[in-house]
Amino acid sequence: MRVDKRTSITKLAAASILLCVAMLYGCVTPQLRATGDLGIIIERADGSVQIVDTTHQRSLAKISGLGDLSHASAVYSRDARYAYVFGRDGGLTKIDLLNARIEKRIIQAGNSIGGAISQDGKIVATSNYEPGGVKLFDAATLDLISEIPAVDRAGKHSKVVGLVDAPGNRFVFSLFEAGEIWVADVRDPRQPVLHKHLNIGRQPYDGTVTRDGRHYVAGLFGEDGLALLDLWNESAGVKRVAAAYGKGSQPLPVYKMPHLDNWAMSQTSAYVPAVGRHEVIVIDTHTWLDKAHIPVAGQPVFVVARPDGRHIWVNYAPPHNDTVQVIDVLTHQIIQTLHPGKAILHMEFTPRGEQVWLSVRDDDRVDVYDTETFQRIASIPAAKPSGIFFTYRAHRIGL
Amino acid sequence: MRANSRIRQRLSRIILIGMTGLAATASTGVEISGTRQAALLNLLKQDCGSCHGLTMKGGLGPALTPEALRGKPASMLREVVLRGRPGTPMPPWAPFLSESEAEWLIEVLLKGEINARR
Numbered sequence: 001m002r003v004d005k006r007t008s009i010t011k012l013a014a015a016s017i018l019l020c021v022a023m024l025y026g027c028v029t030p031q032l033r034a035t036g037d038l039g040i041i042i043e044r045a046d047g048s049v050q051i052v053d054t055t056h057q058r059s060l061a062k063i064s065g066l067g068d069l070s071h072a073s074a075v076y077s078r079d080a081r082y083a084y085v086f087g088r089d090g091g092l093t094k095i096d097l098l099n100a101r102i103e104k105r106i107i108q109a110g111n112s113i114g115g116a117i118s119q120d121g122k123i124v125a126t127s128n129y130e131p132g133g134v135k136l137f138d139a140a141t142l143d144l145i146s147e148i149p150a151v152d153r154a155g156k157h158s159k160v161v162g163l164v165d166a167p168g169n170r171f172v173f174s175l176f177e178a179g180e181i182w183v184a185d186v187r188d189p190r191q192p193v194l195h196k197h198l199n200i201g202r203q204p205y206d207g208t209v210t211r212d213g214r215h216y217v218a219g220l221f222g223e224d225g226l227a228l229l230d231l232w233n234e235s236a237g238v239k240r241v242a243a244a245y246g247k248g249s250q251p252l253p254v255y256k257m258p259h260l261d262n263w264a265m266s267q268t269s270a271y272v273p274a275v276g277r278h279e280v281i282v283i284d285t286h287t288w289l290d291k292a293h294i295p296v297a298g299q300p301v302f303v304v305a306r307p308d309g310r311h312i313w314v315n316y317a318p319p320h321n322d323t324v325q326v327i328d329v330l331t332h333q334i335i336q337t338l339h340p341g342k343a344i345l346h347m348e349f350t351p352r353g354e355q356v357w358l359s360v361r362d363d364d365r366v367d368v369y370d371t372e373t374f375q376r377i378a379s380i381p382a383a384k385p386s387g388i389f390f391t392y393r394a395h396r397i398g399l
Numbered sequence: 400m401r402a403n404s405r406i407r408q409r410l411s412r413i414i415l416i417g418m419t420g421l422a423a424t425a426s427t428g429v430e431i432s433g434t435r436q437a438a439l440l441n442l443l444k445q446d447c448g449s450c451h452g453l454t455m456k457g458g459l460g461p462a463l464t465p466e467a468l469r470g471k472p473a474s475m476l477r478e479v480v481l482r483g484r485p486g487t488p489m490p491p492w493a494p495f496l497s498e499s500e501a502e503w504l505i506e507v508l509l510k511g512e513i514n515a516r517r
Contacts, residue, residue, distance in 0.1 A: 068452060069453070111458065113458070222486075253490035
Protein backbone atom coordinates (compact mmCIF):
# COMPACT_ATOMS: atom_id res chain seq x y z
CA MET A 1 0.00 0.00 0.00
CA ARG A 2 2.60 2.45 1.15
CA VAL A 3 4.90 1.62 -1.70
CA ASP A 4 2.07 1.94 -4.22
CA LYS A 5 1.07 5.28 -2.79
CA ARG A 6 4.60 6.58 -3.02
CA THR A 7 4.89 5.35 -6.58
CA SER A 8 1.68 7.01 -7.61
CA ILE A 9 2.74 10.27 -5.94
CA THR A 10 6.05 10.09 -7.79
CA LYS A 11 4.20 9.39 -11.02
CA LEU A 12 1.85 12.25 -10.36
CA ALA A 13 4.74 14.60 -9.61
CA ALA A 14 6.59 13.54 -12.74
CA ALA A 15 3.48 13.99 -14.82
CA SER A 16 2.78 17.41 -13.43
CA ILE A 17 6.38 18.50 -14.03
CA LEU A 18 6.08 17.27 -17.61
CA LEU A 19 2.79 19.11 -17.94
CA CYS A 20 4.35 22.31 -16.57
CA VAL A 21 7.28 22.05 -18.98
CA ALA A 22 4.91 21.36 -21.86
CA MET A 23 2.75 24.35 -20.87
CA LEU A 24 5.75 26.61 -20.53
CA TYR A 25 7.12 25.47 -23.85
CA GLY A 26 3.81 25.45 -25.63
CA CYS A 27 2.18 28.58 -24.28
CA VAL A 28 4.84 30.96 -22.99
CA THR A 29 7.56 30.34 -25.55
CA PRO A 30 5.92 28.96 -28.65
CA GLN A 31 8.97 29.73 -30.74
CA LEU A 32 12.52 30.63 -29.77
CA ARG A 33 13.72 33.87 -31.24
CA ALA A 34 16.99 35.82 -31.09
CA THR A 35 17.26 39.60 -31.43
CA GLY A 36 20.39 40.01 -33.58
CA ASP A 37 18.41 40.92 -36.69
CA LEU A 38 15.82 43.09 -34.95
CA GLY A 39 15.49 46.81 -34.55
CA ILE A 40 13.00 49.59 -33.96
CA ILE A 41 11.60 52.38 -36.06
CA ILE A 42 10.40 55.54 -34.31
CA GLU A 43 7.02 56.74 -35.59
CA ARG A 44 7.05 60.29 -34.41
CA ALA A 45 3.54 61.32 -35.43
CA ASP A 46 1.89 58.51 -33.50
CA GLY A 47 4.23 58.32 -30.52
CA SER A 48 4.81 54.69 -31.38
CA VAL A 49 7.59 52.35 -32.45
CA GLN A 50 7.63 49.40 -34.80
CA ILE A 51 9.74 46.35 -34.12
CA VAL A 52 11.32 45.21 -37.38
CA ASP A 53 13.17 42.17 -38.66
CA THR A 54 16.04 42.94 -41.06
CA THR A 55 16.37 39.35 -42.33
CA HIS A 56 12.90 39.39 -43.85
CA GLN A 57 12.56 43.19 -44.07
CA ARG A 58 9.25 43.22 -42.32
CA SER A 59 7.48 44.77 -39.37
CA LEU A 60 6.78 42.43 -36.48
CA ALA A 61 4.82 44.66 -34.12
CA LYS A 62 3.74 48.18 -33.35
CA ILE A 63 3.89 49.55 -29.81
CA SER A 64 1.98 52.72 -28.95
CA GLY A 65 1.90 55.15 -26.06
CA LEU A 66 5.42 56.57 -26.10
CA GLY A 67 4.47 60.27 -26.05
CA ASP A 68 6.15 63.10 -28.00
CA LEU A 69 8.83 61.46 -30.13
CA SER A 70 9.78 64.55 -32.17
CA HIS A 71 13.40 63.95 -31.25
CA ALA A 72 13.70 60.36 -30.17
CA SER A 73 16.61 57.98 -29.97
CA ALA A 74 17.27 54.56 -28.51
CA VAL A 75 19.95 52.40 -26.98
CA TYR A 76 19.89 48.67 -26.22
CA SER A 77 20.47 46.49 -23.18
CA ARG A 78 23.63 44.38 -23.38
CA ASP A 79 21.59 41.26 -24.16
CA ALA A 80 19.93 43.20 -27.02
CA ARG A 81 16.51 42.22 -25.78
CA TYR A 82 15.39 45.59 -24.48
CA ALA A 83 15.36 48.97 -26.20
CA TYR A 84 15.42 52.14 -24.13
CA VAL A 85 13.64 54.90 -26.04
CA PHE A 86 14.29 58.52 -25.10
CA GLY A 87 11.46 60.87 -26.06
CA ARG A 88 11.33 64.63 -26.40
CA ASP A 89 8.80 64.96 -23.59
CA GLY A 90 11.22 63.41 -21.10
CA GLY A 91 9.73 59.95 -21.48
CA LEU A 92 12.03 56.97 -20.98
CA THR A 93 10.47 53.75 -22.20
CA LYS A 94 11.93 50.27 -21.87
CA ILE A 95 10.63 48.00 -24.61
CA ASP A 96 10.84 44.21 -24.64
CA LEU A 97 11.55 43.28 -28.27
CA LEU A 98 10.66 39.60 -27.82
CA ASN A 99 7.32 40.09 -26.12
CA ALA A 100 6.66 43.28 -28.11
CA ARG A 101 5.48 45.28 -25.15
CA ILE A 102 6.39 48.17 -22.92
CA GLU A 103 8.25 46.78 -19.92
CA LYS A 104 8.32 50.09 -18.08
CA ARG A 105 7.80 53.75 -18.86
CA ILE A 106 8.62 56.84 -16.81
CA ILE A 107 8.59 60.58 -17.41
CA GLN A 108 11.99 61.61 -16.12
CA ALA A 109 12.27 65.26 -17.25
CA GLY A 110 10.28 68.04 -18.88
CA ASN A 111 12.26 68.04 -22.10
CA SER A 112 14.87 65.55 -23.24
CA ILE A 113 17.18 64.95 -26.19
CA GLY A 114 18.57 61.44 -25.80
CA GLY A 115 20.50 59.00 -23.70
CA ALA A 116 23.14 56.33 -23.38
CA ILE A 117 23.83 53.05 -21.60
CA SER A 118 26.91 52.36 -19.52
CA GLN A 119 29.69 49.95 -20.50
CA ASP A 120 28.51 47.39 -17.94
CA GLY A 121 24.91 47.77 -19.08
CA LYS A 122 23.68 48.58 -15.60
CA ILE A 123 23.05 52.32 -15.92
CA VAL A 124 20.92 54.24 -18.39
CA ALA A 125 21.71 57.95 -18.61
CA THR A 126 19.45 60.62 -20.09
CA SER A 127 20.49 64.00 -21.47
CA ASN A 128 17.94 66.63 -20.65
CA TYR A 129 17.12 70.15 -21.78
CA GLU A 130 14.61 70.98 -19.06
CA PRO A 131 15.84 70.84 -16.37
CA GLY A 132 19.26 70.78 -18.05
CA GLY A 133 21.40 67.90 -16.89
CA VAL A 134 21.97 64.17 -16.86
CA LYS A 135 20.05 61.60 -14.84
CA LEU A 136 21.23 58.09 -14.08
CA PHE A 137 18.78 55.20 -13.88
CA ASP A 138 18.99 51.54 -12.97
CA ALA A 139 18.77 49.79 -16.35
CA ALA A 140 16.74 46.93 -14.88
CA THR A 141 14.10 48.90 -12.98
CA LEU A 142 14.39 52.49 -14.34
CA ASP A 143 14.68 53.67 -10.74
CA LEU A 144 16.50 56.99 -10.43
CA ILE A 145 20.00 56.58 -8.98
CA SER A 146 21.40 60.12 -9.13
CA GLU A 147 21.38 63.42 -11.01
CA ILE A 148 24.05 65.63 -12.53
CA PRO A 149 22.65 69.16 -12.95
CA ALA A 150 24.30 70.99 -15.86
CA VAL A 151 25.07 74.19 -14.02
CA ASP A 152 28.17 76.14 -15.01
CA ARG A 153 30.44 78.24 -12.79
CA ALA A 154 28.22 81.26 -13.26
CA GLY A 155 25.30 79.25 -11.87
CA LYS A 156 23.53 79.07 -15.24
CA HIS A 157 21.73 75.97 -16.48
CA SER A 158 22.61 74.47 -19.84
CA LYS A 159 20.92 72.02 -22.16
CA VAL A 160 22.84 68.76 -22.35
CA VAL A 161 23.68 67.38 -25.80
CA GLY A 162 25.90 64.67 -27.26
CA LEU A 163 25.71 62.22 -24.36
CA VAL A 164 27.65 59.00 -25.03
CA ASP A 165 29.12 56.13 -23.04
CA ALA A 166 32.86 55.56 -22.89
CA PRO A 167 35.05 52.78 -21.47
CA GLY A 168 35.63 52.82 -17.72
CA ASN A 169 31.88 53.14 -17.10
CA ARG A 170 32.03 56.78 -18.04
CA PHE A 171 29.55 59.08 -19.73
CA VAL A 172 30.68 62.09 -21.76
CA PHE A 173 28.42 64.99 -22.73
CA SER A 174 28.40 68.65 -23.76
CA LEU A 175 26.68 71.75 -22.38
CA PHE A 176 25.08 73.78 -25.17
CA GLU A 177 24.93 77.22 -23.53
CA ALA A 178 28.03 76.95 -21.35
CA GLY A 179 30.28 75.50 -24.06
CA GLU A 180 31.74 72.77 -21.88
CA ILE A 181 32.45 69.03 -22.11
CA TRP A 182 31.97 66.98 -18.94
CA VAL A 183 33.23 63.46 -18.31
CA ALA A 184 31.31 61.58 -15.61
CA ASP A 185 32.88 58.50 -14.04
CA VAL A 186 29.90 56.48 -12.81
CA ARG A 187 31.65 53.44 -11.34
CA ASP A 188 29.77 54.50 -8.23
CA PRO A 189 26.58 55.79 -9.86
CA ARG A 190 25.36 57.25 -6.57
CA GLN A 191 28.33 59.58 -6.57
CA PRO A 192 29.47 60.34 -10.11
CA VAL A 193 32.95 61.88 -10.35
CA LEU A 194 33.03 64.77 -12.82
CA HIS A 195 35.87 66.14 -14.94
CA LYS A 196 34.86 69.41 -16.56
CA HIS A 197 36.50 70.83 -19.66
CA LEU A 198 35.67 74.52 -20.01
CA ASN A 199 35.70 76.93 -22.96
CA ILE A 200 35.53 74.20 -25.57
CA GLY A 201 33.82 76.46 -28.14
CA ARG A 202 30.44 78.13 -28.67
CA GLN A 203 27.20 76.13 -28.77
CA PRO A 204 28.19 72.47 -29.03
CA TYR A 205 25.14 70.95 -30.78
CA ASP A 206 25.94 67.23 -30.60
CA GLY A 207 28.74 64.86 -29.73
CA THR A 208 30.00 61.42 -30.57
CA VAL A 209 32.82 59.07 -29.65
CA THR A 210 35.06 56.97 -31.87
CA ARG A 211 34.38 53.22 -32.04
CA ASP A 212 37.33 52.47 -29.76
CA GLY A 213 35.96 54.92 -27.20
CA ARG A 214 39.10 57.05 -27.34
CA HIS A 215 38.12 60.34 -28.98
CA TYR A 216 35.03 62.34 -28.07
CA VAL A 217 34.12 65.08 -30.47
CA ALA A 218 31.53 67.84 -30.13
CA GLY A 219 30.30 69.69 -33.21
CA LEU A 220 30.05 73.45 -32.73
CA PHE A 221 27.17 75.54 -34.01
CA GLY A 222 28.28 78.95 -32.72
CA GLU A 223 31.64 78.86 -34.44
CA ASP A 224 33.50 76.82 -37.02
CA GLY A 225 35.01 73.47 -36.20
CA LEU A 226 34.77 70.68 -33.67
CA ALA A 227 36.03 70.22 -30.12
CA LEU A 228 38.08 67.04 -29.64
CA LEU A 229 38.85 65.32 -26.34
CA ASP A 230 41.29 62.40 -26.12
CA LEU A 231 39.84 60.19 -23.38
CA TRP A 232 43.10 58.24 -23.19
CA ASN A 233 44.88 61.45 -22.31
CA GLU A 234 42.22 63.60 -20.73
CA SER A 235 44.69 65.90 -18.99
CA ALA A 236 45.83 67.19 -22.40
CA GLY A 237 42.44 68.90 -22.59
CA VAL A 238 40.18 69.77 -25.51
CA LYS A 239 41.62 70.80 -28.82
CA ARG A 240 39.94 72.44 -31.77
CA VAL A 241 39.65 70.55 -35.04
CA ALA A 242 38.83 71.88 -38.51
CA ALA A 243 38.47 75.35 -37.04
CA ALA A 244 39.19 77.32 -40.18
CA TYR A 245 36.90 75.64 -42.69
CA GLY A 246 34.40 78.41 -43.09
CA LYS A 247 36.24 81.51 -41.98
CA GLY A 248 35.69 84.63 -43.98
CA SER A 249 32.52 83.59 -45.78
CA GLN A 250 28.89 84.01 -44.80
CA PRO A 251 27.42 80.75 -43.48
CA LEU A 252 24.27 79.45 -45.16
CA PRO A 253 21.11 79.04 -43.06
CA VAL A 254 20.72 75.63 -41.37
CA TYR A 255 17.16 74.31 -41.54
CA LYS A 256 17.91 71.25 -39.47
CA MET A 257 20.69 70.65 -36.97
CA PRO A 258 23.33 68.18 -38.12
CA HIS A 259 23.73 65.02 -36.02
CA LEU A 260 26.86 63.20 -34.95
CA ASP A 261 25.14 60.02 -33.73
CA ASN A 262 27.48 57.60 -35.45
CA TRP A 263 31.08 58.78 -36.15
CA ALA A 264 31.72 58.12 -39.81
CA MET A 265 35.24 56.76 -39.96
CA SER A 266 37.06 54.92 -42.69
CA GLN A 267 40.73 54.05 -42.83
CA THR A 268 42.50 57.14 -41.46
CA SER A 269 39.71 59.63 -42.06
CA ALA A 270 36.64 60.89 -40.25
CA TYR A 271 33.74 62.40 -42.19
CA VAL A 272 31.66 65.10 -40.51
CA PRO A 273 28.91 67.48 -41.59
CA ALA A 274 29.95 71.11 -42.07
CA VAL A 275 27.60 73.61 -40.42
CA GLY A 276 26.27 76.35 -42.68
CA ARG A 277 28.18 74.94 -45.66
CA HIS A 278 27.06 72.40 -48.18
CA GLU A 279 30.11 70.26 -47.53
CA VAL A 280 31.28 67.08 -45.85
CA ILE A 281 34.57 67.70 -44.07
CA VAL A 282 37.22 65.00 -44.18
CA ILE A 283 39.48 64.99 -41.14
CA ASP A 284 42.76 63.07 -40.90
CA THR A 285 42.49 61.02 -37.70
CA HIS A 286 46.27 61.02 -37.13
CA THR A 287 46.84 64.76 -37.34
CA TRP A 288 43.20 65.83 -36.75
CA LEU A 289 43.56 68.38 -39.56
CA ASP A 290 40.85 68.76 -42.19
CA LYS A 291 42.30 67.43 -45.38
CA ALA A 292 39.40 67.71 -47.82
CA HIS A 293 36.01 69.34 -48.22
CA ILE A 294 33.57 67.45 -50.40
CA PRO A 295 30.85 69.63 -51.97
CA VAL A 296 27.43 68.01 -51.50
CA ALA A 297 23.77 68.65 -52.32
CA GLY A 298 22.82 70.59 -49.18
CA GLN A 299 23.36 71.04 -45.46
CA PRO A 300 24.35 67.54 -44.29
CA VAL A 301 22.40 66.15 -41.32
CA PHE A 302 23.74 62.59 -40.97
CA VAL A 303 27.08 61.57 -42.45
CA VAL A 304 27.41 57.82 -41.86
CA ALA A 305 29.86 55.19 -42.99
CA ARG A 306 28.73 51.83 -44.30
CA PRO A 307 30.01 49.32 -41.72
CA ASP A 308 32.93 48.30 -43.96
CA GLY A 309 33.86 51.97 -44.44
CA ARG A 310 33.82 51.74 -48.24
CA HIS A 311 31.10 54.34 -48.75
CA ILE A 312 29.79 57.35 -46.84
CA TRP A 313 26.05 58.05 -46.98
CA VAL A 314 24.73 61.58 -46.44
CA ASN A 315 21.25 63.02 -45.97
CA TYR A 316 20.26 66.68 -45.83
CA ALA A 317 18.32 69.44 -44.11
CA PRO A 318 15.33 71.07 -45.84
CA PRO A 319 14.97 72.03 -48.65
CA HIS A 320 17.26 69.21 -49.83
CA ASN A 321 15.80 66.55 -47.57
CA ASP A 322 14.54 64.50 -50.52
CA THR A 323 18.12 63.64 -51.43
CA VAL A 324 20.64 61.05 -50.26
CA GLN A 325 24.16 60.94 -51.63
CA VAL A 326 26.86 58.29 -51.49
CA ILE A 327 30.55 59.22 -51.38
CA ASP A 328 33.35 56.84 -52.42
CA VAL A 329 36.05 57.10 -49.74
CA LEU A 330 38.88 56.31 -52.16
CA THR A 331 38.10 59.09 -54.65
CA HIS A 332 35.93 61.42 -52.53
CA GLN A 333 33.57 61.51 -55.50
CA ILE A 334 29.80 61.33 -55.17
CA ILE A 335 28.92 58.06 -56.86
CA GLN A 336 25.16 58.09 -56.26
CA THR A 337 22.52 60.76 -55.82
CA LEU A 338 19.25 59.17 -54.78
CA HIS A 339 15.83 60.78 -54.39
CA PRO A 340 14.09 58.16 -52.27
CA GLY A 341 11.11 60.35 -51.33
CA LYS A 342 9.96 63.30 -49.25
CA ALA A 343 11.92 64.12 -46.08
CA ILE A 344 14.61 61.49 -45.53
CA LEU A 345 15.26 61.72 -41.78
CA HIS A 346 17.57 58.85 -40.92
CA MET A 347 19.72 56.07 -42.35
CA GLU A 348 20.61 52.86 -40.54
CA PHE A 349 22.77 50.03 -41.87
CA THR A 350 22.31 46.36 -41.07
CA PRO A 351 25.23 45.09 -38.94
CA ARG A 352 27.37 44.03 -41.90
CA GLY A 353 26.12 46.76 -44.18
CA GLU A 354 24.43 44.94 -47.07
CA GLN A 355 21.23 46.93 -46.50
CA VAL A 356 20.50 50.49 -45.49
CA TRP A 357 17.11 51.47 -44.12
CA LEU A 358 15.89 55.01 -44.84
CA SER A 359 13.01 56.72 -43.09
CA VAL A 360 10.94 58.67 -45.60
CA ARG A 361 8.95 60.81 -43.21
CA ASP A 362 6.51 62.66 -45.43
CA ASP A 363 5.74 59.57 -47.53
CA ASP A 364 5.01 57.57 -44.36
CA ARG A 365 7.31 54.65 -45.10
CA VAL A 366 10.72 53.15 -44.46
CA ASP A 367 12.61 51.99 -47.53
CA VAL A 368 15.29 49.34 -47.61
CA TYR A 369 18.10 49.69 -50.16
CA ASP A 370 20.75 47.26 -51.32
CA THR A 371 24.02 49.09 -50.65
CA GLU A 372 25.80 47.56 -53.65
CA THR A 373 23.18 48.04 -56.35
CA PHE A 374 21.51 51.13 -54.77
CA GLN A 375 18.15 49.57 -55.65
CA ARG A 376 15.17 49.62 -53.32
CA ILE A 377 14.48 46.08 -52.18
CA ALA A 378 11.65 46.58 -49.69
CA SER A 379 9.32 49.19 -48.24
CA ILE A 380 7.52 49.20 -44.91
CA PRO A 381 4.61 51.53 -44.10
CA ALA A 382 5.31 53.72 -41.04
CA ALA A 383 3.63 56.84 -39.63
CA LYS A 384 6.06 59.77 -40.06
CA PRO A 385 9.12 57.61 -39.34
CA SER A 386 12.25 59.23 -37.93
CA GLY A 387 15.05 57.31 -36.18
CA ILE A 388 15.85 53.69 -37.01
CA PHE A 389 17.91 51.73 -34.48
CA PHE A 390 19.13 48.15 -34.94
CA THR A 391 20.28 45.88 -32.13
CA TYR A 392 23.96 45.80 -33.19
CA ARG A 393 24.12 49.04 -31.19
CA ALA A 394 23.93 46.92 -28.02
CA HIS A 395 27.54 45.90 -28.59
CA ARG A 396 29.09 49.13 -29.80
CA ILE A 397 30.86 51.69 -27.62
CA GLY A 398 29.15 55.06 -27.89
CA LEU A 399 25.86 53.87 -29.40
CA MET B 400 19.50 79.56 -54.25
CA ARG B 401 18.37 77.87 -57.45
CA ALA B 402 16.88 75.13 -55.35
CA ASN B 403 14.97 77.71 -53.32
CA SER B 404 13.43 79.30 -56.38
CA ARG B 405 12.59 75.83 -57.68
CA ILE B 406 10.81 75.09 -54.42
CA ARG B 407 8.99 78.41 -54.59
CA GLN B 408 7.81 77.58 -58.07
CA ARG B 409 6.66 74.21 -56.90
CA LEU B 410 4.91 75.76 -53.91
CA SER B 411 3.15 78.39 -55.99
CA ARG B 412 1.96 75.63 -58.29
CA ILE B 413 0.60 73.80 -55.26
CA ILE B 414 -1.05 77.02 -54.10
CA LEU B 415 -2.70 77.47 -57.50
CA ILE B 416 -4.00 73.91 -57.44
CA GLY B 417 -5.17 74.37 -53.88
CA MET B 418 -7.04 77.62 -54.62
CA THR B 419 -10.05 75.62 -55.69
CA GLY B 420 -10.25 73.97 -52.27
CA LEU B 421 -10.86 75.38 -48.83
CA ALA B 422 -9.30 78.75 -48.29
CA ALA B 423 -8.40 80.77 -45.21
CA THR B 424 -7.51 84.42 -44.87
CA ALA B 425 -4.50 85.65 -42.94
CA SER B 426 -4.66 88.99 -41.15
CA THR B 427 -3.20 90.64 -44.26
CA GLY B 428 -6.25 89.54 -46.17
CA VAL B 429 -4.34 87.18 -48.47
CA GLU B 430 -6.05 83.86 -48.99
CA ILE B 431 -4.24 80.62 -48.19
CA SER B 432 -5.62 77.52 -49.87
CA GLY B 433 -6.55 74.38 -48.00
CA THR B 434 -3.75 72.41 -49.65
CA ARG B 435 -1.22 75.02 -48.75
CA GLN B 436 -2.53 75.15 -45.19
CA ALA B 437 -1.95 71.42 -44.89
CA ALA B 438 1.61 71.84 -46.21
CA LEU B 439 2.23 74.72 -43.79
CA LEU B 440 0.91 72.73 -40.84
CA ASN B 441 3.15 69.81 -41.78
CA LEU B 442 6.11 72.21 -41.96
CA LEU B 443 5.22 73.69 -38.58
CA LYS B 444 4.72 70.37 -36.89
CA GLN B 445 7.55 68.39 -38.48
CA ASP B 446 10.27 70.88 -39.45
CA CYS B 447 9.76 73.59 -36.81
CA GLY B 448 8.98 70.69 -34.47
CA SER B 449 12.50 69.28 -34.97
CA CYS B 450 13.80 72.03 -32.71
CA HIS B 451 10.67 73.31 -30.94
CA GLY B 452 9.04 69.90 -30.31
CA LEU B 453 6.11 68.32 -32.17
CA THR B 454 3.81 69.74 -29.50
CA MET B 455 5.69 73.06 -29.51
CA LYS B 456 6.77 72.67 -25.90
CA GLY B 457 10.36 73.42 -26.86
CA GLY B 458 13.62 71.62 -27.53
CA LEU B 459 16.84 73.20 -28.67
CA GLY B 460 14.55 76.08 -29.63
CA PRO B 461 12.18 77.70 -27.11
CA ALA B 462 8.59 76.64 -26.50
CA LEU B 463 6.04 78.11 -28.94
CA THR B 464 2.92 77.49 -26.89
CA PRO B 465 0.36 80.32 -26.47
CA GLU B 466 1.59 80.79 -22.88
CA ALA B 467 5.22 81.05 -24.00
CA LEU B 468 4.35 83.54 -26.75
CA ARG B 469 2.02 85.68 -24.65
CA GLY B 470 2.90 89.39 -24.74
CA LYS B 471 5.12 89.06 -27.82
CA PRO B 472 3.82 91.20 -30.70
CA ALA B 473 2.77 89.22 -33.78
CA SER B 474 4.81 91.52 -36.03
CA MET B 475 7.97 90.73 -34.07
CA LEU B 476 7.24 86.99 -34.25
CA ARG B 477 6.71 87.28 -38.01
CA GLU B 478 10.11 88.96 -38.37
CA VAL B 479 11.80 86.20 -36.36
CA VAL B 480 10.16 83.52 -38.53
CA LEU B 481 11.07 85.23 -41.80
CA ARG B 482 14.52 86.60 -40.94
CA GLY B 483 15.70 84.21 -38.22
CA ARG B 484 17.60 85.13 -35.06
CA PRO B 485 21.29 85.81 -35.67
CA GLY B 486 23.54 84.19 -33.07
CA THR B 487 21.03 81.38 -32.48
CA PRO B 488 20.21 78.28 -34.56
CA MET B 489 16.91 79.90 -35.72
CA PRO B 490 17.24 80.26 -39.53
CA PRO B 491 15.33 82.68 -41.79
CA TRP B 492 12.30 80.96 -43.34
CA ALA B 493 11.64 83.72 -45.90
CA PRO B 494 12.77 81.49 -48.82
CA PHE B 495 9.88 79.13 -48.08
CA LEU B 496 7.16 81.36 -46.58
CA SER B 497 5.39 84.52 -47.69
CA GLU B 498 4.63 87.21 -45.11
CA SER B 499 0.97 86.24 -44.95
CA GLU B 500 1.86 82.56 -44.56
CA ALA B 501 4.19 83.40 -41.66
CA GLU B 502 1.38 85.43 -40.09
CA TRP B 503 -1.07 82.59 -40.54
CA LEU B 504 1.33 80.15 -38.83
CA ILE B 505 1.79 82.56 -35.93
CA GLU B 506 -2.00 82.79 -35.57
CA VAL B 507 -2.12 78.98 -35.39
CA LEU B 508 0.56 79.05 -32.68
CA LEU B 509 -1.04 81.87 -30.70
CA LYS B 510 -4.39 80.05 -30.70
CA GLY B 511 -2.67 76.84 -29.64
CA GLU B 512 -4.26 75.07 -32.58
CA ILE B 513 -1.20 73.10 -33.62
CA ASN B 514 -2.18 70.02 -31.63
CA ALA B 515 -5.82 70.21 -32.60
CA ARG B 516 -5.16 70.60 -36.33
CA ARG B 517 -3.45 67.92 -38.34
